Amino acid sequence: xxxxxxxxxxxxxxxxxxxxxxxxxxxxxxxxxxxxxxxxxxxxxxxxxxxxxxxxxxxxxxxxxxxxxxxxxxxxxxxxxxxxxxxxxxxxxxxxxxxxxxxxxxxxxxxxxxxxxxxxxxxxxxxxxxxxxxxxxxxxxxxxxxxxxxxxxxxxxxxxxxxxxxxxxxxxxxxxxxxxxxxxxxxxxxxxxxxxxxxxxxxxxxxxxxxxxxxxxxxxxxxxxxxxxxxx
Numbered sequence: 578x579x580x581x582x583x584x585x586x587x588x589x590x591x592x593x594x595x596x597x598x599x600x601x602x603x604x605x606x607x608x609x610x611x612x613x614x615x616x617x618x619x620x621x622x623x624x625x626x627x628x629x630x631x632x633x634x635x636x637x638x639x640x641x642x643x644x645x646x647x648x649x650x651x652x653x654x655x656x657x658x659x660x661x662x663x664x665x666x667x668x669x670x671x672x673x674x675x676x677x678x679x680x681x682x683x684x685x686x687x688x689x690x691x692x693x694x695x696x697x698x699x700x701x702x703x704x705x706x707x708x709x710x711x712x713x714x715x716x717x718x719x720x721x722x723x724x725x726x727x728x729x730x731x732x733x734x735x736x737x738x739x740x741x742x743x744x745x746x747x748x749x750x751x752x753x754x755x756x757x758x759x760x761x762x763x764x765x766x767x768x769x770x771x772x773x774x775x776x777x778x779x780x781x782x783x784x785x786x787x788x789x790x791x792x793x794x795x796x797x798x799x800x801x802x803x804x805x806x807x808x809x
Contacts, residue, residue, distance in 0.1 A: 579604065579624040580603070580606065580624050581603045581604065581605050581624065581625050581694070582605075582606045582607070582608060582614065582617055582618060582621060582626045582627070583595060583598070583605065583606070583626075583627045583754075584608045584610075584611065584617075584626065584632065584640070585607075585609070586610060586629065586632055586633055587629070590629075590658075590683070590685070591609070591754045592753075592754050592755040593687065594627060594685065594687070595752075595755075597687045597690070597691060599749075601691060601694075605752055606715075607754050609633075610633040610634040611632040611633070611635025611639060611640045613634075614628070614640055615635060615640050618644065618650050618653065619647075622649070623653060624653070624654075624698060625653065625654045625655075625694060625698060626653055626655045626656070627658060628640065628658070628677070629657075629659055630659035630672075631659060631660075638671070641675035641676055642675060645675060645676050654678050654698075655672075655676060655677040655678060656679045656680075656681065656690070656694070656697070657672045657677045658681045658683055659682070659683060660683035660684075678697060679693050681693070715748065715752065717751045717752075717806035718805070718806030719731055719732050720751065720804070722747060722751060726738065727739050727741070727744040729747065729786075729787070731791060736786075736791060737786045737788070739783070739786055742766060743779060743782060743783045743786060746762065746765070746766060746779055746780070747783060749762065749765045750802060750803065750804035751806070753804075755803060756800050756803040757802060759800070759801040759802075760801075761801070762776055762802065766779065780802060783795060
């Protein structure tokens with residue numbers, strides 16, 4: 578499973594990209610500003626980065642420059658997406674001079690983005706396969722889960738160890754930058770649309786596993802459910 582990092586401060590765009598990548602089977606991580614993105618590039622060593630240009634704290638151009646300064650990260654493929662600027666040729670030339678390999682204009686055409694990602698990863702299959710046998714912790718805010726042991730942590734405090742199906746549900750919610758629809762969760766767990774009660778019961782049991790204090794992180798939304806991990 579290739580590990581991708583999406584660096585984008587627009588929640589709607591981030592959610593759209595994240596859902597599309599997850600459905601393709603990628604391990605997806607998110608950053609909401611340039612500084613966080615740079616730190617996650619260093620810690621996650623992703624196989625590919627999707628980068629917005631206009632970001633808080635550190636813009637995309639500055640981030641590309643910092644990537645070029647780091648030998649361990651300078652060869653990570655970067656796809657830049659942005660609605661910034663009118664001279665597309667000038668922007669494309671600038672970012673490619675800084676190491677980016679593709680430039681897509683917003684609004685992003687998702688099939689085109691997926692096509693570029695598949696092409697770039699296929700050029701370096703050894704790099705894309707680096708994480709197949711590893712089980713890194715996955716993080717959202719203060720919440721962390723360990724796929725190898727199916728454990729759930731709040732910072733350094735162990736909350737619970739989950740059975741397979743409930744862990745799969747929590748992982749799906751954790752990897753999403755926003756709400757996940759009931760239909761997507763039913764599909765993830767192998768249920769059909771007529772088994773909505775089974776999903777509801779699984780959610781209830783997951784909340785019990787998290788405990789009375791942390792169960793508030795698993796929120797019901799109009800379209801489905803969302804996991805919030807940002808506050809302690």
